[in-house]
Amino acid sequence: MDYQTLTNLYENLEENPSRLKKTEILSDFLKTLKKDDLETIYLIQGKAYPDYSEKELGISEKLCIKALSKASGLSSDIIIEHWKKLGDLGKVAEQIINKKKQNTLFSEKITTKKVLENIKKLPELEGKGTVDKKLSLISELLTSASGKEAKYIIRTLIGDLRIGVASGTIRDSIIKTFFKANSREDTSKKPLGVLDSENKKKFTQAVQEAYDKTSDFLLVFEKASRGIKELKKIKLNPGHPMRQMLALKADSIEDGFKRVGKPAAFEYKYDGFRMLINKDDKGEIKLFTRRLDEVTKQFPEVVQYINEHIKAKSFIIESEAIGFDPKTKKYKPFEAISQRIRRKHNINQLIKQLPIEINTFDILYLNGKSLLELPFKKRTSLMRKLIKPYKHKIRCSHQIITSNEKEAQDFYKEALKDNQEGLMIKNLTSEYSPGARVGHMLKLKPAENELDLVITAAEYGKGKRFGILSSFTLSCKDEQGNFLEIGKASTGLKEKEELGLSYQELTNKLLPLVTKESGRQVTIKPKIIVRIIYQNIQRSPTYKSGFALRFPRITIVRDDMGLHDIAKLKEIANDYN
Numbered sequence: 001m002d003y004q005t006l007t008n009l010y011e012n013l014e015e016n017p018s019r020l021k022k023t024e025i026l027s028d029f030l031k032t033l034k035k036d037d038l039e040t041i042y043l044i045q046g047k048a049y050p051d052y053s054e055k056e057l058g059i060s061e062k063l064c065i066k067a068l069s070k071a072s073g074l075s076s077d078i079i080i081e082h083w084k085k086l087g088d089l090g091k092v093a094e095q096i097i098n099k100k101k102q103n104t105l106f107s108e109k110i111t112t113k114k115v116l117e118n119i120k121k122l123p124e125l126e127g128k129g130t131v132d133k134k135l136s137l138i139s140e141l142l143t144s145a146s147g148k149e150a151k152y153i154i155r156t157l158i159g160d161l162r163i164g165v166a167s168g169t170i171r172d173s174i175i176k177t178f179f180k181a182n183s184r185e186d187t188s189k190k191p192l193g194v195l196d197s198e199n200k201k202k203f204t205q206a207v208q209e210a211y212d213k214t215s216d217f218l219l220v221f222e223k224a225s226r227g228i229k230e231l232k233k234i235k236l237n238p239g240h241p242m243r244q245m246l247a248l249k250a251d252s253i254e255d256g257f258k259r260v261g262k263p264a265a266f267e268y269k270y271d272g273f274r275m276l277i278n279k280d281d282k283g284e285i286k287l288f289t290r291r292l293d294e295v296t297k298q299f300p301e302v303v304q305y306i307n308e309h310i311k312a313k314s315f316i317i318e319s320e321a322i323g324f325d326p327k328t329k330k331y332k333p334f335e336a337i338s339q340r341i342r343r344k345h346n347i348n349q350l351i352k353q354l355p356i357e358i359n360t361f362d363i364l365y366l367n368g369k370s371l372l373e374l375p376f377k378k379r380t381s382l383m384r385k386l387i388k389p390y391k392h393k394i395r396c397s398h399q400i401i402t403s404n405e406k407e408a409q410d411f412y413k414e415a416l417k418d419n420q421e422g423l424m425i426k427n428l429t430s431e432y433s434p435g436a437r438v439g440h441m442l443k444l445k446p447a448e449n450e451l452d453l454v455i456t457a458a459e460y461g462k463g464k465r466f467g468i469l470s471s472f473t474l475s476c477k478d479e480q481g482n483f484l485e486i487g488k489a490s491t492g493l494k495e496k497e498e499l500g501l502s503y504q505e506l507t508n509k510l511l512p513l514v515t516k517e518s519g520r521q522v523t524i525k526p527k528i529i530v531r532i533i534y535q536n537i538q539r540s541p542t543y544k545s546g547f548a549l550r551f552p553r554i555t556i557v558r559d560d561m562g563l564h565d566i567a568k569l570k571e572i573a574n575d576y577n
């Protein structure tokens, strides 16, 4: 396919803010997609790989500016000036390339295949001369591109496509493309309309489940084109990460029992980070975080624990990794070990300094078979039989099964005394629902008002914080995936790094993500997620979300979380009510 065709689609999507319209446009496009061009689906997502892949294009704005300079002959300084004015490097690329094109007569058309080919080479490059090679690959594309094409090439490279298409829209478009109304699969005597809506519900669910199991819209698209039966055949694959089930909040033990029934399982809610442990049929072990980043290289000791303590051919196990002090062996909070998620050097030293213990809490796949549909009680008992526990290495989550409120209360107190966050409360008979925030797994924490939000803007400080970002605009997400501001936080951070998360450290994380500067204000690409503690929520016309947090305080950066983990407007409205 010509890249121009895809560019037209991008434009069309960008110009139409309504999600319904976007679904229609996208579905019309998908109907025309040839077998040979299916990877275009990744490009629509602004990527070159499926969602489960840990490969990120991760091209900095700085490198794109250099490539633009190489392709246009303009100096980097002029391009930066331009960028400051427009706040969108994509638009800058469009204008520059358009101007240049007036002076050149002919260039070859680029295809989506060529774009994919070049951008897929980028993360593979390593070692000497990497920057130059990357520059050549990017400027090769820019030189043949039209202005419009350059705009979207640059936006894809920096990971900010701005066409407002979240995964829900892609899912709905696939459904719209392939769901056939009036199909008489079901022979019941219901009127046609009712039957259609029931069948559509089933098809929608099958598409969603297929995506949750695979995190790969290309595969889902292919199977959906062949009908619901093919979609249902999609299996979990222990080589690929699966989207994990998420929890809802409980207000109390009593509320927990009310919602999941009696008896219920209570487990420690460990204060660590989620680790998905996958072992495939060939025996290869892969570890993933909650946002599906692969972290196997960072935790070689965990691979060893798994080999020594879990005897099974293949499996997918869910766990929480928690830190402990190597001397006193006392458990430590998440922030003490969070750096291990990203640090790839001096691993052996880190294993000694910041050791972790794995606490497994669910199993979803065992020896070639999916266990998703088994009741929770059966799954945990299978898991518990499989693991040879060893304190400070790997063990099963601390759990009781009870109908007794007093017993559950005592267990809750014990969890807090052991420095953990609280309890998880689980329905014994429910199946596992990948990717869903479900009512059969609840979390109970002391009544601290807490939200995970993304930083979308910030302001430089004055005086001693001159040159450092000191106030941070926080956003939640609505159902359509739009980011909505809900408050500004300027406390909780430390002046000095030794004391915890500092202003400087957060500034360093945010500066590469700045997309626009105006005086002391900067706009920031949503990526850095922080945990906020606040006093209460008010209605407020000041922010787009319609709410404002009172006294928000930043506690930690959640490097393990992805944008789908941040607080949703609906949950905030619930908390408010």
Ligand code: AMP
Pocket: 247, 267, 268, 269, 270, 271, 272, 273, 274, 290, 320, 361, 397, 424, 443
């Ligand atoms: P939250 O991050 O507050 O939404 O709480 C859900 C998280 O608690 C999960 O994503 C897990 O990382 C974590 N967690 C800790 N202990 C458990 C447990 N025993 N069962 C399930 N999740 C747990």
